[in-house]
Amino acid sequence: MPIPNSFDAFVIAEDNGKPKGSFSSLTPADLPDHEVLVEVAYSTVNYKDGLAASGKAKIARKLPMVAGIDLAGTVVESRSPDWKPGDRVVVNGWGLSETQWGGYSRYQRVKPEWLIRLPDAFTLEQAMGIGTAGYTAALCVDALERWGAVRPGDREVLVTGAAGGVGSVAVALLAKRGYAVTASTGRPETHDYLRSLGAGGFIDRATLLEKGAPLQKERWAGGVDSVGGMTLVNALAQTVWGGAVAACGLAGSADLPGTVLPHILRSVALIGIDSVMAPVDRRASAWARLARDLDPGHLAVMYEVHPFADLPALADRIMAGKIRGRVVLDLT
Ligand code: NDP
Numbered sequence: 106m107p108i109p110n111s112f113d114a115f116v117i118a119e120d121n122g123k124p125k126g127s128f129s130s131l132t133p134a135d136l137p138d139h140e141v142l143v144e145v146a147y148s149t150v151n152y153k154d155g156l157a158a159s160g161k162a163k164i165a166r167k168l169p170m171v172a173g174i175d176l177a178g179t180v181v182e183s184r185s186p187d188w189k190p191g192d193r194v195v196v197n198g199w200g201l202s203e204t205q206w207g208g209y210s211r212y213q214r215v216k217p218e219w220l221i222r223l224p225d226a227f228t229l230e231q232a233m234g235i236g237t238a239g240y241t242a243a244l245c246v247d248a249l250e251r252w253g254a255v256r257p258g259d260r261e262v263l264v265t266g267a268a269g270g271v272g273s274v275a276v277a278l279l280a281k282r283g284y285a286v287t288a289s290t291g292r293p294e295t296h297d298y299l300r301s302l303g304a305g306g307f308i309d310r311a312t313l314l315e316k317g318a319p320l321q322k323e324r325w326a327g328g329v330d331s332v333g334g335m336t337l338v339n340a341l342a343q344t345v346w347g348g349a350v351a352a353c354g355l356a357g358s359a360d361l362p363g364t365v366l367p368h369i370l371r372s373v374a375l376i377g378i379d380s381v382m383a384p385v386d387r388r389a390s391a392w393a394r395l396a397r398d399l400d401p402g403h404l405a406v407m408y409e410v411h412p413f414a415d416l417p418a419l420a421d422r423i424m425a426g427k428i429r430g431r432v433v434l435d436l437t
Contacts, residue, residue, distance in 0.1 A: 108133050108181065113436070114210035115416055117157060118169040126158045126172060126417070137206055139214040142182040143194060147410075148173045148208035149236035150432040152356060153401040157202055158420035166204050172230075173434075174201045174381075176215075177223065177232040185217035193223040193394030197237045197388070198381035209416065211436050221388055224396035225340045233433045234408035235395055238270030241380040243391035245271075245329040245351035246278050252327075254349035257283030258395060260326035263340055264288050265313065266356050267304065268295035271331040273407050273430045274325045274399065275300040277327070281398040285324075288337070289313055295429055300404050313339045314357070319364040320371070327351070334358025341367040341375060349374035356426075408433050 111130045118125060136142075157164035157172045165172070180192040186403070188194070199219040201207035206214075223232050249255045255262055262279050267288035268270040279286045288304040291298075296307055313336040323345040330337045331354030340350050341363060352375060359378020367373040383391075408431035411419060415434075422428050 108212060112211035114171050115158065115173065115413075115414065116169050116237040117165045117172050123160065124163055124165055124168060125160055128414075131171075131210060133212065136210075136212065136214040139216045140184040141180055141188050141217050141220065142212060142214050143176065143178040143196075144181050145176045145208055145211055145213055145436050147176040147177045147233035148434045149175045149233045149437060150416065150423055150428070150434060151175065152306045152354070152423055153237075154202065155420045155423035158416055159424050161424055163202055171206035171210045171213070172201065172202045173208030173210070174198060175233060175236045176213060177229040179229075181212070183217070187217050188220060193229060195223050195392075196220060197240050198383070198430060200381065201348050209413075209434070221392055224392055225260070225302055226396040230410065230433060231401070231404055231436075232242045234431055235274065236270070236431060236433075237344055237380055238431060239274035239395060239399070240388070240391050241353050241378060242271045242274035242278060242327070242329065242401070243384060243394045244378050244387060245275060245353055247329045247387070247390055247394060248351045248378060249329070249349055252349045252374055252376060254347065254374065255284060255327040258285070261285045261287045261306065261324060263308075263325045263343075264304075265310070265328065265336050265340060266331035266354065268292050268429050269331060269356060270428070270431045271298070271329070271354060273302060275329040276304050277403045277407070278394065278398050278402035280304065281400060292429075298406065298429065301406065302361065310336065315339075319366040323371070326351075328355065332357040334360045334361060337361065338363035341373055344371070344373045346371045347373070349376050353376050353378040353380070358378050376377060382398075405436075407431055410435050
C-alpha cells in the first residue's frame with residue numbers, strides 16, 4: 106500500500122508559552138529521518154501519556170512533539186538490514202514523546218535498535234493492550250526473581266496500584282508463576298476483576314498511605330510498587346528479611362519519606378525499574394515472560410480499545426484515576 110500524502114497525528118505544540126496537544130495532519134516528509142518506517146496500527150494511553158496529552162506535565166523536551174510512548178505496527182520501509190517490510194514490531198519508551206516523535210501518528214520513522222520483534226503469541230492490538238505499563242510490570246517481576254527475593258508458593262507478594270495498568274499485569278504475571286499475590290487498591294469495585302487475574306487477597310490502599318513505624322510486621326516476600334511515597338515506604342517497612350520491592354511509579358507521590366532501617370536491619374532491597382532506557386536483553390526477557398505467562402483470557406479483560414479520536418478524554422480519565430487496566434488506541 107502506498108503511504109498516503111497526509112495522515113493523522115496528535116502533536117504537542119506551544120500555545121501561549123505552554124505545551125498543548127491537538128490532532129493535526131502530517132506528511133511523510135514531516136517525519137524524522139530514522140531508518141525504519143512503521144505503519145502504526147495501535148498505540149496506548151499510559152499514565153505518562155495522560156500527563157503529556159492533558160498538558161498536566163511537561164513531558165516533551167522539545168516542541169513540536171508527536172506524543173505517545175508506545176507503538177505497535179508493521180514495517181513499511183527499512184534502511185536497516187535487521188528489519189524488512191512486513192515485520193511486526195513494538196516500540197516502548199526510548200524517549201518517544203519526550204525527545205523523539207512517538208506513537209500517536211499513523212506512520213512513524215524510528216531507529217532500528219528501538220524495535221522489538223513482536224512475539225507470535227500476540228496480535229498488534231494485544232501488544233498495545235500490554236504496552237509500556239505491562240512491559241514494565243514484566244521488568245519488575247524479572248527484577249524480583251533475578252534478585253532472588255521471591256519464590257512461588259512462599260510468602261505473599263504485594264502489588265500496589267493494582268487496578269491500574271502496571272498493577273493489573275503484575276498481578277496476572279505473578280499469579281501465573283504461583284506467587285500468592287495481595288493487591289492494594291483504593292477501588293473495592295475492582296476486587297472481582299483483580300481476583301479473576303489471580304489476586305488472592307486485598308489491602309485497602311488507604312492503610313498504606315498512613316505514616317507507620319520504620320519497621321513493621323514482616324509480611325511481604327516482595328512487592329511491585331507503582332504508587333511511590335508513603336505507600337512504597339510502608340511496603341519496604343513490611344517486607345521480610347532479604348526481600349525486595351521493585352519500584353517503578355509515582356502515581357501517588359514522587360517522595361520517599363522513609364528511613365534506611367528496612368535496608369540496613371533487614372537487608373530489604375529497593376530495586377528501581379526504568380523501562381524507557383532498559384537495554385534490549387532486558388526488554389526481550391520481559392516480552393518473553395509476557396508471551397509465556399500472560400494468559401490471553403486475562404489480557405482480554407484487561408484492556409479496552411478506543412478510537413484515536415477519544416485520546417483527549419482518555420488522558421483526562423487516566424489523570425483522574427478512572428481507568429481500570431489498560432487502554433488501547435486504534436489508529437487504523
Ligand atoms: P494507572 O493510572 O493505570 O494506574 C495507577 C494506579 O495507582 C491507579 O489505578 C491507582 O490504583 C493507584 N493510584 C493512583 N493515584 C493514587 C494515589 N494518589 N494514591 C495511591 N494510589 C494511587 O497508571 P500506570 O499503571 O500506567 O502507571 C503507574 C505508575 O507507573 C505511574 O506513575 C507511571 O508513570 C509509572 N510508570 C513507570 C514506568 C517506568 O519506566 N518506571 C513505566 C510505566 C509506568 P488503584 O485504583 O488500584 O488504587
